[in-house]
Every structure is written in structure tokens, then in C-alpha cells.
Amino acid sequence: MRPEFYTGEMFDAWHYFGSQPIRKDGKVAGIQFTVYAPRAKGIDVIGEFNEWQQGKNPMEQVGLSGVWKTIISEAQVGMMYKYVIHTEEGWSCEHTDPFARQMELRPNFATIIVDDAAYKFNDADWLAQRSKCFNKPLNIYEVHLGSWRQKGSEEEIPDVEKRWYNYQEIADMLVPYLLEHHYTHVELLPITEHPSDESWGYQVVGFYAATSRYGTPEQLKYFVDKCHQAGIGVIMDFVPVHFALDYYGLSQFDGTSLYEYPDIDTGHSEWGSRNFNYYRGEVCTFLQSAANYWIEEFHIDGLRIDAVKNIIYWQGNPNRGINEGGVRFIQNMNAGLQRLHPDIILAAEDSSDFLKVTAPVEYEGLGFDYKWNMGWMNDTLDYFRTGPFARGDHYHKLSFSMMYFYNENFILPLSHDEVTQGKATIMQKMYGDYEGKFPQARTLYMYMYTHPGKKLNFMGNEWGHFRExxxxxxxxxxxxKYPNHDSFREYIKILNKLYVTHSCLYEKEYAESNYRWLEVDRPDVATYVYERINDDESFIVVLNMSGLQLNGFVFGYDEETTLERILSSDEERFGGHTKSDSLKVTATAEGYRDWTHRFTVDVPPFSGIIFRRDRKADREKAKKKLASQVKKQQSTTPAARSRRTVKTKK
Structure with missing residues (x-):
């Protein structure tokens, strides 16, 4: 085995471990099995090829490497197998292969032999233009594949396993939906194999195995391929923090703490799972190779790394100090993935205030491209829970995010975590009764989609889901079927389209020149005004978070221009009261505070308005005005008057 395996510098371990088809004359002539278990006394491979009998296919250790191998000519792709690991203490245990590419549906756990090369992708055009989207829109739809759509209700089909669609069926339904709603990427809650449905996939046993709940690896590849052919990127949740404690998985794999920390204090997580030991190079190799496996073999476009705080700090607690091994692991993994795949997205779900999460590793950062902005999410949702009569006292909860926005490359997430386990859904969180929640939710989403930062929205949020x-x-x-929910989805669809088609909302958004406040000192009416700017256009956004009708609301500007209203969250088509017609407002040369000009607008309660300024047209207009002035000045010079006099005499 290569030395990099032991030092934690290897990124392609799946090519060596697990069950590898051996080909002869283009056909599979057997399977090579390879597993790492340095403290095992012996290992047997049992499976369909030997009637699950121990002793028929023992493995041999390669020297003192800890790597065990055997070749079984009777084994074929599609057959199931397990390892029986005999420990130094004298007991034996059946295990799934740590490098399993496919497993049985829980509660069974046999590994299924897979040929990684069986599926042929047709997404070369997508891969050629794939990017991190720094200067492109990144609009993510977060999905749990088992509950987005089902084949019937619980009453109609009591067995949940029979209600699931497979990856291919989901792709055929989901891709048109994503296109219709103007999402650029889909993010999948963990699809690696996990024993408990209730964990949502976050407690994993098969880090290389696509969960069999929704079909085969080939069907998942079809899902990714179909997304790519439609111009949609695929991001997956990846959980290199901890693993499920089920006996057949990684826990005490060779009779010792091979993958986990040896002591309970650091080895057992707050979720009842086991924490990975980042001080073992073999563990780091296992995890970063798994990350690379999904990118290379499944053409995944990005990874959202879960619970990064628990990698940075011991047990996720800053008071216990920084886990230097965890930080080193994440830096090494990210640097390697960035080197191998400079066009994929690496996003951190991190609730800590650790510095330089999205700075490159060479600049002492963690090497992520994006970080979930949990502070923005918490402050925003807290604000919208607050009654309008008290929002003035919490006015700067909404402005605070721009105080630190340029510290990292942020994604604004309204994710699955905010709509379950007693937290209430996004729509439920809005202050007031049923009817009163919808205008506030429309204003919330206008604020989100015009705020700098990439976007992530969990399924169901887009139509105002009420049940957790x-x-x-x-x-x-x-x-x-209900007008409030149907019109809300139409509103989100229009917001999404505005976001992906107007570059002032995403281009150079991490530069301070893209954003400025025009009004951020009106707590008396809980109203904010800001501008998103690029060379050709800008959006001026007015948000009234109060329950007051603001007639003649004034905000300042620094030059003469005319704005066109392109969207109001209060329009009649969304359930509001504003006509969906064109409205233009022009700045007047009356000073307002420190501004030379002012706009005066009417803003309905609990609403937002997006005005568009055509900066390109303004420049052309200014050029023509300047040319006219120059021509006029030239016509009044003595030489010009003399030419006119001579012409008159003639």
C-alpha cells in the first residue's frame, strides 16, 4: 500500500479497497476483496458465492501492512457479501465493507458488488463549463429525496419503503420542477447509506454507498446526468464528522477503535454516534477519498460539509479548545479537492465564529468556497417572529448582517433544520394569524433574494408549507389548491427568475461596491432602503416591516435618475392590494439629510418594492447632455460668432 494511505495524503483509496472486478478478455473473471483491519486476527469473506460459509474464503494480510486481501473467482457483480472479522480478544463480528459501493436496504447490511464503470455519462458539456458561481447566480433547492414526492399517502400505502420513488423516477419529476422555478442547483440531504430513517442520513455506515432506499448507484448516476443535461448542478451533504454506532459498521471495526477516538469523552458524539479520529492518517485518507469518490464517480458538483464546528472544536465546544487534528484534516481535504477539481463547490455548515473559513488554505484558511450564514438566518427569523410594534427596538437585527458580510463568502440558508423538530416552518414563524403571515413571508423572501449572498431554500418553503x-x-x-399558497409559489418563482437574470444581484456581490445603504435609520417605521449595483443597472429595494401604510416615504439619493418599479410583494396577483402595472419615480433635486436628491414613494404595510435603475441608459443620456452642452458652449465662442458674421455678410 502506498505510504500516502497511512499519512493521510491519499485521495483515491476506493481504487484499491472494497470489491474490485478483475477483468480478463473484457469480462469479469472474479473479484478482488481488500480491507484495512490492522488489529484483526483473521478475516473471512462470506457471501452468495460461498453460501455464507466461514472458512471457505479467508483473507491474508499483506506483510504487516494491516491490509487484507483475497481473490474469489466465483464472485460476480451483483452478489452480496460480508466480512467476518476475528479479533485478538477471541470474538468475531460480521461487518459491511467500509468501501461498499452499494448495500442492502436496512436493517440488512450486506455489501453488494458493483462495477463503477457500468454507467456512461453524457454530461461533458456541463462539466466543461461548471464553476464555483462566484460571479454567477447560485440558487439552491434543498431536497430530501424520500419525502419530496411519494407514490401515495400513508393511508394508501402503509409501508414507507413502497412509497419511495427511485433516483431515476425522482429525476424525471424533479428536473422540470427545478427548471420551472429557476433553481440553478439541487442539494440532496445525505444519500450515503444509513441505518436509521430518522437520522435523515446524517448518521452514516456506508460512506461510499448510495442509499438503496431509492435504488442503485446507476440510477443515482442517471439522476445526476439528467440534472447536468438540463443545466442544473448537484450538491450533496457529506458528513465526515461522525458515523453510526451500529455494530456492523465502522465502530470497533477490527476489535479496536480504528476509526474513532479510543476514549468516550472525545469518541462519543452529542448525537450518540462515534466521532472520527483525525489523528490517524488512514482515517483522513478514508474520508477525503470518499469525498473525491462522489465527485469523480458520480460527477457531483459540490459538497456541503456538515457540522464543521464539531471538526474545528472538540465536541463542537469552543471552550474545550481547537481540535488541531480536525483543522488539519479539513485543510488537507479541501486543499486536495480544490487541486483535483478547481471547479467544484465546497460549502461549510458552520455555526462558529472561527476565522477564515472561506479563505484558501495557503492563506491559513480552511479552504471552503462558501459558508452558511447561520447568523443571518437566526437574526432574520427572530425578527420576523417579533410583533411589528416591537420591531423598532430590534431594527438593526436586519442590518447587522452587512457589518460582517465581507468576512466570508456566505450562503443565506433557510434549510431543513429550520422547519422541523418543534421549530415551526418558515411560514409558521411569521408573526400574526394565517392571513397575516403571507405578506410578511413575501417580504422576508424579497429581503433574502436581494441581500448579498448565495441562496438556499428547503423544499416546501416555496409554497408556504405549514406542517413541520x-x-x-x-x-x-x-x-x-389554496390561493394563498399557490400565489406564494408564483411569487417565489418570480423572485427566483429576477435573481438569476439580473446580474446586479450576484455579480461581484462579495465586493463592497455592489451594495450600499440608502436608508438604515428609520426604526420608527421599521423601514430599510438599499441598492444593489453593477455597471449596467441597479436595484433599489424598499422594505416596510411595519404594519403601517407609508404614504410619501422619503429616502435620499446622490444624483438625478428615474426608477421603474419591477416588483412589489403587495401586488394583487400575490394576494396583496397593489396593481401590477408600471410605475416610475424620479429623483428631485431637493436635499434629504446628506443626500443631494430625494425619492418619494408609497409603501404598503409588510411589503417590499424593487425599483430598477437603468445605469447604462443614464450614462448614454449623460453623454448626450454633455455633448449638447459642449456644442452650445462652442457656438458662443468669439470664433464661432465671427464665422456667423462673415456668413451673414456674404
Whole structure:
């Protein structure tokens, strides 16, 4: 085995471990099995090829490497197998292969032999233009594949396993939906194999195995391929923090703490799982190779790394200090993935205030491209829970995010974590009664989609889901029969389209020149005004978070221009009261505070308005005005008057 395996510098371990088809004359002539278990006394491979009998196919250790191998000519692709590991203490245990590419549906756990090369992708055009989207829109739809759509209700089909669609069926439904709603990427809650449905996939046993709940690896590759052919990127949740404690998985794999820390204090996580030991190079190799496996073999476009705080700090607690091994692991993994795949997205789900999460590793950063802005999410949702009569006292909860926005490359997430386990859904969180929640939610999403930062929205949020999400139940699509929910989805669809088609909302958004406040000192009416700017256009956004009708609301500007209203969250088509017609407002040369000009607008309660300024047209207009002035000045010079006099005499 290569030395990099032991030092934690290897990124392609799946090519060596697990079950590898051996080909002869283009056909599979057997399977080579390879597993790492340095403290095992002996290992047997049992499976369909030997009637699950121990002793028929023992493995041999390669020297003192800790790597065990055997070749079984009777084994074929599609057959199932397990390892029986005999420990130095004298007991034996059946295990799934740590490098399993496919496993049985829980509660069974046999590994299924897979040929990684069986599926042929047709996404070369997508891969050629794939990017990190720093200067492109990144609009992510977060999905749990088992509950987005189901084949029937719980009453109609009591067995949840029979309600699931497979990867291919989901792709055929989901891709048109993503296109219709103007999402650029889909993010999948963990699809690696996990024993418990209730964990949503965050407690993993098979880090290289696509969960068999929704079909085969080839069907998942079809899902990714279909997304790519439609111009949609695929991001997956990846959990290199901890693993499920089930006996057949990684826990005490060779009779010792091979993958986990040896002591309970650091080895057992707050979720009842086991924490990875980042001080073992073999563990780091296992994890970063798994990350690379999904990118290379499944053409995944990005990884959202879960619970980064628990990698940075011991047990996720800053008071216990920085886990230097964890920081070193994440830096090494990210640097390697960035080197191998400079066009993929690496995003951190990190609730800490650790510095330089999105700075390159060579500048002492963690090497992520993006960080979830949990502070923005918490402050925003807290604000919208607050009654309008008290929002003035919490006015700067909404402005505070711009105080630190340029510290990292942020994604604004309204994710699955905010709509379950007693937290209430996004729509439920809005202050007031049923009817009163919708205008506030429309204003919330206008604020989100015009705020700098990439966007992430969990399924169901786009139509105002009211029931908390549960992984075993299909989303409440019947809500779309009600006008409030149907019009809300149409509103989100229009916001999404504005975001992906107007570059002032995403181009150079991490530069301070893209954003400025025009009004951020009106707590008396809980109203904010800001501008998103690029060379050709800008959006001026007015947000009234109060329950007051603001007639003649004034805000300042620094030059003469005319704005066109392109969207109001209060329009009649969304359930509001404003006519969906064109409206233009012009700045007047009356000073307002420190500004030379002012705009005067009417803003309905609990609403937002987006005005567009055509900067390109303004420049052309200014050029023509200047040319006219120059021509006029030239016509009044003595030489010009003399030429006119001579012409008159003639």
C-alpha cells in the first residue's frame, strides 16, 4: 500500500479497497476483496458465492501492512457479501465493507458488488463549463429525496419503503420542477447509506454507498446526468464528522477503535454516534477519498460539509479548545479537492465564529468556497417572529448582517433544520394569524433574494408549507389548491427568475461596491432602503416591516435618475392590494439629510418594492447632455460668432 494511505495524503483509496472486478478478455473473471483491519486476527469473506460459509474464503494480510486481501473467482457483480472479522480478544463480528459501493436496504447490511464503470455519462458539456458561481447566480433547492414526492399517502400505502420513488423516477419529476422555478442547483440531504430513517442520513455506515432506499448507484448516476443535461448542478451533504454506532459498521471495526477516538469523552458524539479520529492518517485518507469518490464517480458538483464546528472544536465546544487534528484534516481535504477539481463547490455548515473559513488554505484558511450564514438566518427569523410594534427596538437585527458580510463568502440558508423538530416552518414563524403571515413571508423572501449572498431554500418553503417537515411523509402538495399558497409559489418563482437574470444581484456581490445603504435609520417605521449595483443597472429595494401604510416615504439619493418599479410583494396577483402595472419615480433635486436628491414613494404595510435603475441608459443620456452642452458652449465662442458674421455678410 502506498505510504500516502497511512499519512493521510491519499485521495483515491476506493481504487484499491472494497470489491474490485478483475477483468480478463473484457469480462469479469472474479473479484478482488481488500480491507484495512490492522488489529484483526483473521478475516473471512462470506457471501452468495460461498453460501455464507466461514472458512471457505479467508483473507491474508499483506506483510504487516494491516491490509487484507483475497481473490474469489466465483464472485460476480451483483452478489452480496460480508466480512467476518476475528479479533485478538477471541470474538468475531460480521461487518459491511467500509468501501461498499452499494448495500442492502436496512436493517440488512450486506455489501453488494458493483462495477463503477457500468454507467456512461453524457454530461461533458456541463462539466466543461461548471464553476464555483462566484460571479454567477447560485440558487439552491434543498431536497430530501424520500419525502419530496411519494407514490401515495400513508393511508394508501402503509409501508414507507413502497412509497419511495427511485433516483431515476425522482429525476424525471424533479428536473422540470427545478427548471420551472429557476433553481440553478439541487442539494440532496445525505444519500450515503444509513441505518436509521430518522437520522435523515446524517448518521452514516456506508460512506461510499448510495442509499438503496431509492435504488442503485446507476440510477443515482442517471439522476445526476439528467440534472447536468438540463443545466442544473448537484450538491450533496457529506458528513465526515461522525458515523453510526451500529455494530456492523465502522465502530470497533477490527476489535479496536480504528476509526474513532479510543476514549468516550472525545469518541462519543452529542448525537450518540462515534466521532472520527483525525489523528490517524488512514482515517483522513478514508474520508477525503470518499469525498473525491462522489465527485469523480458520480460527477457531483459540490459538497456541503456538515457540522464543521464539531471538526474545528472538540465536541463542537469552543471552550474545550481547537481540535488541531480536525483543522488539519479539513485543510488537507479541501486543499486536495480544490487541486483535483478547481471547479467544484465546497460549502461549510458552520455555526462558529472561527476565522477564515472561506479563505484558501495557503492563506491559513480552511479552504471552503462558501459558508452558511447561520447568523443571518437566526437574526432574520427572530425578527420576523417579533410583533411589528416591537420591531423598532430590534431594527438593526436586519442590518447587522452587512457589518460582517465581507468576512466570508456566505450562503443565506433557510434549510431543513429550520422547519422541523418543534421549530415551526418558515411560514409558521411569521408573526400574526394565517392571513397575516403571507405578506410578511413575501417580504422576508424579497429581503433574502436581494441581500448579498448565495441562496438556499428547503423544499416546501416555496409554497408556504405549514406542517413541520417529517422525513417519512410526503410534502403537503395539496396546499397548492389554496390561493394563498399557490400565489406564494408564483411569487417565489418570480423572485427566483429576477435573481438569476439580473446580474446586479450576484455579480461581484462579495465586493463592497455592489451594495450600499440608502436608508438604515428609520426604526420608527421599521423601514430599510438599499441598492444593489453593477455597471449596467441597479436595484433599489424598499422594505416596510411595519404594519403601517407609508404614504410619501422619503429616502435620499446622490444624483438625478428615474426608477421603474419591477416588483412589489403587495401586488394583487400575490394576494396583496397593489396593481401590477408600471410605475416610475424620479429623483428631485431637493436635499434629504446628506443626500443631494430625494425619492418619494408609497409603501404598503409588510411589503417590499424593487425599483430598477437603468445605469447604462443614464450614462448614454449623460453623454448626450454633455455633448449638447459642449456644442452650445462652442457656438458662443468669439470664433464661432465671427464665422456667423462673415456668413451673414456674404
Amino acid at each position: 417537515w417529517h422525513a417519512e411523509r410526503e410534502m403537503d402538495w395539496d396546499l397548492l
